[in-house]
Amino acid sequence: MEVVANPDTIRTAPPSSPEEFRSLMAGFPTGVAIVTAVDRNGRPWGMTCSALCSVSVDPPTLAVGMRAESPTLRAALESDAFTVNLLHAQGRSAAELFASGAPDRFDSTEWSMPEHAAGPHLTEAAHAVADCRITQIVVVGEKRMVFGEVFRVSRLADDDPLLYGSRRYGTWSATQPRSHR
Known part of the structure; x- marks a missing residue:
């Protein structure tokens, strides 16, 4: 049996509701990251982000999704750069703190600002960090997809990553011993 999609029907179909879409994406576990940046006054900003993906290996590029009104986005645009902190399993409290909007986030977590860093490195919560320079921004609804070339x-740390899915945090532990290079 041959099935052919009708392009006219597909183009005119209404989008799914936000609730249906959230339910769909809840079933897609993802790693948890905190995106950080520094504004023109040197103030650090940060937000928990699960809308993160690898775009290209050459040049090494990440894409992160941020709300249009996000102060972290504003700081990243001011500095033309941002940092992606990939959280490890013990980084859950940092993920919750940076998702809360609490104004004292950076007073409540360990971080450093290495020379030439794009944003704060969360030294106790992250297992890996990528410093990025902004190369492109794409508007998608109320979000901005910010593309950054990793420099x-x-x-x-060599810890298991923190994951988020089905509206809860978890970890992924390998059943095999970890390989060390």
């Missing part, structure tokens, strides 16, 4: 990768 530095730092490994901070």
Whole structure:
């Protein structure tokens, strides 16, 4: 049996509801990251982000999704750069803190600002960090997809990554011993 999609029907179909879409994406576990940046006054900003993906290996490029009104986005645009902190399993409290909007986030977590870093490195919560320079921004609804070319990768720990899916945090532990290079 041959099935052919009708392009006219597909183009005119209404989008799914936000609730249906959230339910769909809840079933797609993802790693948890905190995106950080520094504004023109040197103030650090950060937000928990699960809308992160690898775009290209050459040049090494990441894409992160941020709300249009996000102060972290504003700081990243001011500095033309951002940092992606990939959280390890013990980074859950940092993920919750940076998702909360609490104004004292950086007073409540360990971080450093290495020379030439794009944003704060979360030294206790992250297992790896990527410093990125912004190369492109795409508007998608109320979000901005910010593309960043990675200019530095730092490994901070050799821990299992923090995951988020089905509206809860978890970890992924390999059943085999970890390979060390």
